[in-house]
Amino acid sequence: MSDESQVLAANRAFYDAFSHGSVERLAELWSEAEDIAVIHPGWPPLFGREDVMESWRGILEGQGPAIRCGEARAQVFGDTALVICAEHLEGGDLVATNVFRREEAGWRLVHHQAGPAPPPVAPSASGTVH
Amino acid sequence: MSDESQVLAANRAFYDAFSHGSVERLAELWSEAEDIAVIHPGWPPLFGREDVMESWRGILEGQGPAIRCGEARAQVFGDTALVICAEHLEGGDLVATNVFRREEAGWRLVHHQAGPAPPPVAPSASGTVH
Numbered sequence A, B: 001m002s003d004e005s006q007v008l009a010a011n012r013a014f015y016d017a018f019s020h021g022s023v024e025r026l027a028e029l030w031s032e033a034e035d036i037a038v039i040h041p042g043w044p045p046l047f048g049r050e051d052v053m054e055s056w057r058g059i060l061e062g063q064g065p066a067i068r069c070g071e072a073r074a075q076v077f078g079d080t081a082l083v084i085c086a087e088h089l090e091g092g093d094l095v096a097t098n099v100f101r102r103e104e105a106g107w108r109l110v111h112h113q114a115g116p117a118p119p120p121v122a123p124s125a126s127g128t129v130h
Helices: A005-017 A023-029 A047-062 B003-017 B023-028 B049-060
Strands: A037-039 A067-077 A080-089 A092-103 A104-116 B037-039 B067-077 B080-089 B093-101 B106-116
Touching: A005 A067, A005 A092, A023 A047, A037 A047, A037 B080, A047 A092, A067 A092, A067 B023, A067 B106, A080 B037, A080 B093, A080 B106, A092 B093, A092 B106, A104 B067, A104 B080, A104 B093, A104 B106, B003 B067, B003 B080, B003 B093, B003 B106, B023 B049, B037 B049
Parallel strands: A037 A104, B037 B106
Antiparallel strands: A067 A080, A080 A092, A092 A104, B067 B080, B080 B093, B093 B106
16 A cells, blocks of 8 residues: 555544544544644644643544545655645535654654635546545 | 754744745745645645645735744654744734745745634743744
C-alpha cells in the first residue's frame, strides 16, 4: 500500500472514530507525543496530549456528531503527511487540515484544524481525491 | 539558528509580506512545488501553485489587510514544520496553521489554513511561544 493510501486510511479511521464517538479509538489514532495540537472551529488552539484529548472527550460526550469526510487529498512529505478534506455535518460544511506523522505503529495524527469553508470545487484528476 | 527559529523567521516573513500586500514576496516564500494548498476562511480549499498564488493576488489586490501575527509556535518534524499562530485583523481574530517544507533555498510554505478562532489562551512556558 502506498504511503498516500496508508495516510488516507488513517484519515478514514479518524473520521470513523469521530462519527462513532469513540474517544478510545481517537486516543489510539493520535500521536502520544507532547507536541500535538488541535484547532476546533471557534476554539483557541490547544496544545499537548492532555488538552487535545480532553477536547475530544468534550466534543464526543454522549455521542459523536453525524460527520462525514469527503474529498480527501493526501500529500506525503517523507515522514509527515497532510490530508485536506471536507467535513460534512448537519449544520454545514467544514474543511480540515489533518497532519500525520509516521511513527513505529503507523501514521498518527499530530494536528487537526477545521473551519467553516465550502468543500473543494473541482476534484483533481490526479487520483488523490477520494 | 535552530530549525525552530528558522521556521518562525519564515513565518514572520510570510506575515510581513502579507501585511505589506507583496505578492512578489509571497511568491518567493511559497514553495514552487505543485502540491501546495491553501484554505482561506470561507473559501473552498485551493490546490496547486497557480490557484494558490492567484488567490493571494486577489486577496492583496490594492493593499494588504492590517494583519498581525501573534503567539506563533513552531513544531519541526524533520524537513516539515508546522507553525500555529493567531492572526489579528481589524475585523477579528483568526487562527492559522502554516506548513513549511525545508527546500534548498530554505523553509518554504506548502500549506496555509486560517479560520475564525480566539487566540491561544495560555502561552506555554516551553519557549516555543513568541
